Amino acid sequence: MYGNAYIDPNEKPKSIIDGEDPIKLAEFEARIARGEKIEPKDWMPREYRKQLIRMIEQHAHSEIIGALPEGTWITRAPGFKRKLALMAKVQDEVGHAQLLYSAAETLGKSREEMTNDLITGKSKYSNVFNYPAFTWADACIIAWLIDAGAIINQVANAKGSYGPYCRALDRICTEESFHLKYGHDNVVTLATGTPVQRKMVQEALNRWWPPIMHFFGPSDKISNHTEILMRWKVKMATNDDMRQQFLNMYVPKIWDLGLTVPDANLKKNEATGKWDYTEPDWEEFKRVINGGGPCNAERLAVRRMAEERGRWVRNALLNKAEKYVTPLA
Amino acid sequence: MNTEAIKELLYKMADDLLIIGHRNSEWTGLGPILEEDIAFSSMAQDKIGQSQALFQLLHELGEQAPDTVAFTRNANQFHNAQFLELPNGDYDFSLMRHFLYDIADQLRFEMLATSSYEPLAKVARKVKGELKYHVFHANTWITKLGTATDESHARMQAALSASWNYALGMFEEGSFEVQLKTENIFEGESALKNRWLETITPIFAKATLTIPDVKTWEPKLGGRKGYHTEHLQPLLDEMSEVFTIDPSAEW
Ligand SMILES: [Fe+2]
Numbered sequence: 373m374y375g376n377a378y379i380d381p382n383e384k385p386k387s388i389i390d391g392e393d394p395i396k397l398a399e400f401e402a403r404i405a406r407g408e409k410i411e412p413k414d415w416m417p418r419e420y421r422k423q424l425i426r427m428i429e430q431h432a433h434s435e436i437i438g439a440l441p442e443g444t445w446i447t448r449a450p451g452f453k454r455k456l457a458l459m460a461k462v463q464d465e466v467g468h469a470q471l472l473y474s475a476a477e478t479l480g481k482s483r484e485e486m487t488n489d490l491i492t493g494k495s496k497y498s499n500v501f502n503y504p505a506f507t508w509a510d511a512c513i514i515a516w517l518i519d520a521g522a523i524i525n526q527v528a529n530a531k532g533s534y535g536p537y538c539r540a541l542d543r544i545c546t547e548e549s550f551h552l553k554y555g556h557d558n559v560v561t562l563a564t565g566t567p568v569q570r571k572m573v574q575e576a577l578n579r580w581w582p583p584i585m586h587f588f589g590p591s592d593k594i595s596n597h598t599e600i601l602m603r604w605k606v607k608m609a610t611n612d613d614m615r616q617q618f619l620n621m622y623v624p625k626i627w628d629l630g631l632t633v634p635d636a637n638l639k640k641n642e643a644t645g646k647w648d649y650t651e652p653d654w655e656e657f658k659r660v661i662n663g664g665g666p667c668n669a670e671r672l673a674v675r676r677m678a679e680e681r682g683r684w685v686r687n688a689l690l691n692k693a694e695k696y697v698t699p700l701a
Numbered sequence: 702m703n704t705e706a707i708k709e710l711l712y713k714m715a716d717d718l719l720i721i722g723h724r725n726s727e728w729t730g731l732g733p734i735l736e737e738d739i740a741f742s743s744m745a746q747d748k749i750g751q752s753q754a755l756f757q758l759l760h761e762l763g764e765q766a767p768d769t770v771a772f773t774r775n776a777n778q779f780h781n782a783q784f785l786e787l788p789n790g791d792y793d794f795s796l797m798r799h800f801l802y803d804i805a806d807q808l809r810f811e812m813l814a815t816s817s818y819e820p821l822a823k824v825a826r827k828v829k830g831e832l833k834y835h836v837f838h839a840n841t842w843i844t845k846l847g848t849a850t851d852e853s854h855a856r857m858q859a860a861l862s863a864s865w866n867y868a869l870g871m872f873e874e875g876s877f878e879v880q881l882k883t884e885n886i887f888e889g890e891s892a893l894k895n896r897w898l899e900t901i902t903p904i905f906a907k908a909t910l911t912i913p914d915v916k917t918w919e920p921k922l923g924g925r926k927g928y929h930t931e932h933l934q935p936l937l938d939e940m941s942e943v944f945t946i947d948p949s950a951e952w
């Protein structure tokens with residue numbers, strides 16, 4: 373996943389289990405407490421279904437939109453080795469979208485509906501992809517640190533309660549670990565390279581640090597709502613916990629490469645065992661998630677164009693009344 | 702062994718693969734359906750990998766390293782057919798090109814699998830297997846879209862008509878056709894073209910698509926000799942944008 377499910381802070385504060393059959397609900401919660409997975413045909417509360425659709429759908433959109441900033445570097449990747457590796461990586465991301473859309477479809481929303489909600493701006497996707505990848509080094513930082521953040525999030529969610537999503541995430545996590553290696557290797561090459569390369573990668577890190585800090589979302593409001601979602605194993609970790617885990621794992625690695633993190637307040641607080649940092653600009657985060665980022669319009673325009681240009685192909689498939697078979701390559 | 706003849710053969714094949722691989726990779730993230738996005742990427746990776754293998758053979762014959770050769774030449778030093786450098790256009794043109802090129806490519810590698818130049822024969826035997834999927838994919842889609850809806854049929858027919866003379870340009874003869882043939886290295890472009898026509902004709906019949914009238918055939922030549930359309934140099938500039946920041950650096 374690219375970013376935690378974004379829970380609207382203005383969401384109705386009332387209980388999300390209003391009107392549910394208490395016996396069924398108790399059975400459902402007991403199953404989850406026992407560590408059982410919920411499967412598509414099982415009974416589930418309305419809100420469970422709704423939150424999962426939103427979360428898996430956002431995740432799927434993030435994979436396909438995430439292919440855009442990195443994808444523009446496929447044609448410019450320096451040398452065969454990098455070109456081939458980046459092609460494979462971005463292909464994986466598109467494959468993740470495919471897996472996730474089908475996981476979300478098991479909850480009753482079709483891929484077409486989801487695509488439609490994406491290109492009309494109704495559904496969200498991870499905020500980080502509303503920033504541009506200016507240079508090759510940006511693409512390398514994305515592959516390392518954004519994928520690193522994604523892994524933290526996905527590993528947590530893979531332990532969730534909805535079977536199809538967990539299984540998709542298990543597969544995705546395996547591939548993500550290759551992406552992380554690929555990204556790290558790229559960043560190491562630049563950070564230990566020529567002065568020009570070192571400058572490129574430091575500048576890219578400077579640009580990407582704020583979006584990376586935004587990546588896991590603002591601190592969760594401890595509400596009844598959040599509590600229920602955690603009990604249902606829809607939300608598996610708080611945003612702050614995931615951010616801390618990320619900082620703990622990657623800041624030392626960044627420093628090891630001789631790179632500087634553009635936050636003078638960033639340090640591990642020995643007393644709390646947690647990282648102190650400058651509070652990210654959450655106004656900026658809100659502005660971007662609501663469409664005001666540098667690339668929101670462009671990303672959606674590209675997706676919309678791709679959908680429009682491909683419509684005749686999809687119509688042709690419909691007309692043949694044959695289901696497209698996934699190529700095995 | 703006629704090294705000059707072999708080099709000429711290897712260069713045009715490697716350049717074809719690199720350029721079509723590059724074009725196919727431009728579909729990543731933009732395909733008409735996710736499954737096709739993935740399929741085009743997969744095939745693009747094979748093409749780029751195959752071109753790298755051929756540049757490696759050239760390196761063994763004394764040419765510069767694959768990265769240097771691929772990422773630092775100008776358009777007039779490239780020997781790909783012009784067909785492959787044309788912009789992707791819509792999916793109809795990309796698919797038609799994929800079909801016309803990949804069938805030719807598969808037949809070429811089949812012919813080369815028994816080449817007397819063993820390093821190339823070895824690569825050809827390996828590549829032949831990878832190409833099975835490409836050709837299967839192309840055949841399936843050409844047939845499907847040729848016959849699905851009025852719009853898809855019209856689009857595929859227009860793509861075929863627009864592609865045809867460029868496709869014929871793939872079989873532009875080189876300077877060593879006779880030598881390659883007498884030394885059993887490669888049977889030659891005209892033999893390849895005949896096999897290609899034999900292979901595609903029944904598939905087009907099944908797809909209800911019509912090959913342009915033979916009287917209108919005018920192969921777009923020149924690519925093999927370094928003459929290109931205005932589309933190649935910008936493609937190469939883009940491809941080498943990062944590499945040429947410092948060609949001596951490790952990337
Ligand atoms: Fe991936």
Ligand SMILES: [Fe+2]
Nearest residue numbers: 435464465468
């Ligand atoms: Fe992914």
Ligand SMILES: [Fe+2]
Nearest residue numbers: 465519548551
């Ligand atoms: Fe990834």
